[in-house]
Amino acid sequence: MAATSGKIVQNVFVSHSFQQNTQLFASQSQGRRDYYFAPYPRNSNLPSPLGKLAWTASSIQLRTLYKPQNHFTSSSASATALPYLDKTDFLKLQNGSDIRGVAIDGVEGEKVNLTEPVAEAIGAAFAAWLMEKKKADSSQHLRVSIGHDTRISAKLLQNAISRGLAGAGLEFVHYGLASTPAMFNCTLTKDEAFLCPADGSIMITASHLPFNRNGFKFFTNAGGLGKADIKDILERAADIYNQFTPESLKNSEQKALLTFKKVDYMIAYTSDLVKAKPLEGFHIVVDAGNGAGGFFAEKVLKPLGAITSGSQFLEPDGLFPNHIPNPEDKTAMKAITQAVLDNKADLGIIFDTDVDRSAAVDFTGREFNRNRLIALMAAIVLGEHPGTTIVTDSVTSDGLTTFIEKKLGGRHHRFKRGYKNVIDEAIRLNSIGEESHLAIETSGHGALKENHWLDDGAYLMVKILNKLASARASGNGGGSKVLTDLIEGLEEPAFATELRLKINQFHPDLKEGSFREYGEAVLKQLENSIDSDPSLHKAPVNYEGVRVSGYGGWFLLRLSLHDPVLPLNIEAPSNEDAVKLGLAVLEAVKGFGGLDTSALKKFVGAS
Numbered sequence: 001m002a003a004t005s006g007k008i009v010q011n012v013f014v015s016h017s018f019q020q021n022t023q024l025f026a027s028q029s030q031g032r033r034d035y036y037f038a039p040y041p042r043n044s045n046l047p048s049p050l051g052k053l054a055w056t057a058s059s060i061q062l063r064t065l066y067k068p069q070n071h072f073t074s075s076s077a078s079a080t081a082l083p084y085l086d087k088t089d090f091l092k093l094q095n096g097s098d099i100r101g102v103a104i105d106g107v108e109g110e111k112v113n114l115t116e117p118v119a120e121a122i123g124a125a126f127a128a129w130l131m132e133k134k135k136a137d138s139s140q141h142l143r144v145s146i147g148h149d150t151r152i153s154a155k156l157l158q159n160a161i162s163r164g165l166a167g168a169g170l171e172f173v174h175y176g177l178a179s180t181p182a183m184f185n186c187t188l189t190k191d192e193a194f195l196c197p198a199d200g201s202i203m204i205t206a207s208h209l210p211f212n213r214n215g216f217k218f219f220t221n222a223g224g225l226g227k228a229d230i231k232d233i234l235e236r237a238a239d240i241y242n243q244f245t246p247e248s249l250k251n252s253e254q255k256a257l258l259t260f261k262k263v264d265y266m267i268a269y270t271s272d273l274v275k276a277k278p279l280e281g282f283h284i285v286v287d288a289g290n291g292a293g294g295f296f297a298e299k300v301l302k303p304l305g306a307i308t309s310g311s312q313f314l315e316p317d318g319l320f321p322n323h324i325p326n327p328e329d330k331t332a333m334k335a336i337t338q339a340v341l342d343n344k345a346d347l348g349i350i351f352d353t354d355v356d357r358s359a360a361v362d363f364t365g366r367e368f369n370r371n372r373l374i375a376l377m378a379a380i381v382l383g384e385h386p387g388t389t390i391v392t393d394s395v396t397s398d399g400l401t402t403f404i405e406k407k408l409g410g411r412h413h414r415f416k417r418g419y420k421n422v423i424d425e426a427i428r429l430n431s432i433g434e435e436s437h438l439a440i441e442t443s444g445h446g447a448l449k450e451n452h453w454l455d456d457g458a459y460l461m462v463k464i465l466n467k468l469a470s471a472r473a474s475g476n477g478g479g480s481k482v483l484t485d486l487i488e489g490l491e492e493p494a495f496a497t498e499l500r501l502k503i504n505q506f507h508p509d510l511k512e513g514s515f516r517e518y519g520e521a522v523l524k525q526l527e528n529s530i531d532s533d534p535s536l537h538k539a540p541v542n543y544e545g546v547r548v549s550g551y552g553g554w555f556l557l558r559l560s561l562h563d564p565v566l567p568l569n570i571e572a573p574s575n576e577d578a579v580k581l582g583l584a585v586l587e588a589v590k591g592f593g594g595l596d597t598s599a600l601k602k603f604v605g606a607s
């Protein structure tokens with residue numbers, strides 16, 4: 001085998017033993033990677049091969065991968081004769097609306113069928129097809145752009161297809177490494193600086209297929225070509241291929257050299273991307289409660305295109321003159337709800353002071369906080385990760401469990417209160433093989449696995465906004481009704497309350513003990529009394545405090561994470577049922593003089 005005519009540049013970063021006497025080199029120079037063969041033994045300056053003998057060579061492949069001396073030199077131009085290929089051989093390259101074939105030898109049983117001459121014929125066939133479509137003649141020099149993915153056969157196929165286009169009288173522009181959507185986009189971009197719009201474009205890719213395959217996708221400003229067009233192109237290519245002569249190949253090679261142009265279109269494409277406004281037309285009001293969340297309106301929503309007028313309390317003010325920034329606070333939720341209704345906004349967003357908690361309000365003024373926020377996030381996350389476990393805090397409702405498990409097909413793991421607790425639990429579950437993607441509290445704290453378990457109220461809202469934008473993009477209406485619909489079927493109790501029963505740390509009953517020990521004793525007593533009440537049932541699985549169901553509802557009495565307080569959550573189908581549950585608790589704890597039960601007494605007496 002003759003030595004490669006390509007220069008072995010420095011910085012060789014990988015090499016594979018190729019055949020007994022040859023080696024495939026990958027080299028990098030000024031941001032470009034090139035692949036080519038060199039005779040073995042290798043140049044002593046080069047590092048040892050990293051791979052073991054991996055591929056076997058065929059003559060076609062050697063020709064195909066040879067780095068030609070000249071940019072457009074056709075390896076086949078000098079070949080004596082091309083093998084005859086009929087229409088069927090070409091049609092075998094059709095894969096729906098793409099062309100796909102084997103471009104590199106080396107995988108057993110997969111013979112190269114996407115050779116340079118075949119690619120050149122396809123280029124010429126696309127040119128003929130395009131001229132017919134655009135009703136153009138060769139004097140109009142239609143322009144075709146060519147991009148490719150990272151496959152090692154990309155450059156040679158690119159050059160071959162360019163020769164085909166040039167031979168047919170078309171102009172072509174190389175984009176180099178590009179993405180498929182960018183290749184469609186360039187047929188729409190109006191910018192001569194980027195030689196746009198292209199009349200047609202070609203993406204050289206075989207998508208996710210193995211390294212040895214490659215192929216072509218074609219676009220015009222009407223979109224990607226369909227199956228019938230691809231068949232047409234391949235049939236034309238077969239005819240063109242069989243009419244190739246050494247002269248015709250030489251001719252297209254020379255034309256290619258003359259018309260060669262190159263632009264970095266990805267610059268134009270990416271600047272278009274950042275101009276995309278996924279929230280354009282959505283009216284979203286933010287209530288930062290004078291905490292740190294004001295940035296969300298200015299720095300997140302506006303650049304994404306949303307209208308944010310009517311947003312309130314964005315200016316930091318540590319005295320919180322308007323309301324406490326807290327999505328669990330009734331006054332705060334009322335304020336954002338009112339802002340949504342007054343402004344006829346699509347959505348309201350509220351943050352706590354340091355933006356690690358959040359809640360939303362739909363266009364009708366319905367709050368997405370507490371269980372509803374969890375249900376909404378669970379619906380979004382389970383849509384992306386079917387069957388995943390949702391870890392929540394302990395005060396979540398029974399209706400939420402039913403919703404997550406029966407409607408969404410996930411698992412609800414009701415754990416302890418405390419955002420750190422739920423996050424750590426989700427991480428633990430993943431570590432023992434139970435997949436969990438969301439850890440979230442009724443407080444509005446929430447963390448996603450995809451976001452490195454960062455406890456981030458703003459990220460939760462971004463997930464919700466994504467849902468809004470993608471629903472509109474896929475034609476499922478605008479506005480926040482799509483969110484409301486996501487939690488349809490969530491059963492909500494008619495009555496829900498949280499009472500916080502204080503432990504008087506200076507009460508003689510506590511003696512020398514801590515308020516925690518005292519609280520534990522209260523809980524123990526409650527547990528014992530439940531056992532003797534046939535209308536009450538302890539939750540079979542419970543990680544915190546005493547959770548009991550009865551009278552169609554439930555209650556949970558537990559120790560606060562921080563304070564000398566026993567928070568009591570009650571949910572029931574009616575006030576009366578809630579009072580019955582409250583009375584059961586009151587009865588059980590009445591002997592504890594150090595526990596301030598006035599809130600509970602008021603609740604059961606006043607109701």
Ligand SMILES: O=P(O)(O)OC[C@H]1O[C@H](O)[C@H](O)[C@@H](O)[C@@H]1O
Nearest residue numbers: 417418419443445560561562567
């Ligand atoms: O136990 P509690 O007093 O009800 O407080 C519980 C709450 O404390 C803090 O606010 C944490 O940030 C929350 O994650 C937690 O839910």
